[in-house]
Amino acid sequence: MAGWNDRWRTGNNVFDLDHKQLSTLLDLLEDSLGMLPDSTFPDMLAHRLVREAREHFRREENYLRLHPTPQTAGHVAMHEAFADKLDRLVARIEANDGAGARDLIVEAQRMFVDELLPADSEMMATLAARIAVAH
Ligand SMILES: [Fe+2]
Numbered sequence: 001m002a003g004w005n006d007r008w009r010t011g012n013n014v015f016d017l018d019h020k021q022l023s024t025l026l027d028l029l030e031d032s033l034g035m036l037p038d039s040t041f042p043d044m045l046a047h048r049l050v051r052e053a054r055e056h057f058r059r060e061e062n063y064l065r066l067h068p069t070p071q072t073a074g075h076v077a078m079h080e081a082f083a084d085k086l087d088r089l090v091a092r093i094e095a096n097d098g099a100g101a102r103d104l105i106v107e108a109q110r111m112f113v114d115e116l117l118p119a120d121s122e123m124m125a126t127l128a129a130r131i132a133v134a135h
């Protein structure tokens, strides 16, 4: 993935900063596997990515519980599928399987851009429409 793209903004600045950080951590992890595969960087970055992703999902799910949409259950399930993928990624890195880790990074990046970010944009658009109707 070639870095953050401002078209991915959802309209919620907290979530957007979280997303930018997650996208950057995925990129840094990918770079570290290419540039310093035998160092402690990949493991350190992978654990940081897992921690930040969990924090982000917790923040978003608190918000979704306060403002449920018809897509909330599917949205939370998607977060869980992504978190599972990151756990498998950490396991590959801990097993020193750089090629396996890189495959999972590509899958995680694709899922982030094609599924997670559109779901978040849809969530924010649904809530914005609800607010517009209420006024
Ligand atoms: Fe989300």
Ligand SMILES: [Fe+2]
Binding pocket: 015, 019, 056, 060, 116, 120
């Ligand atoms: Fe998100």
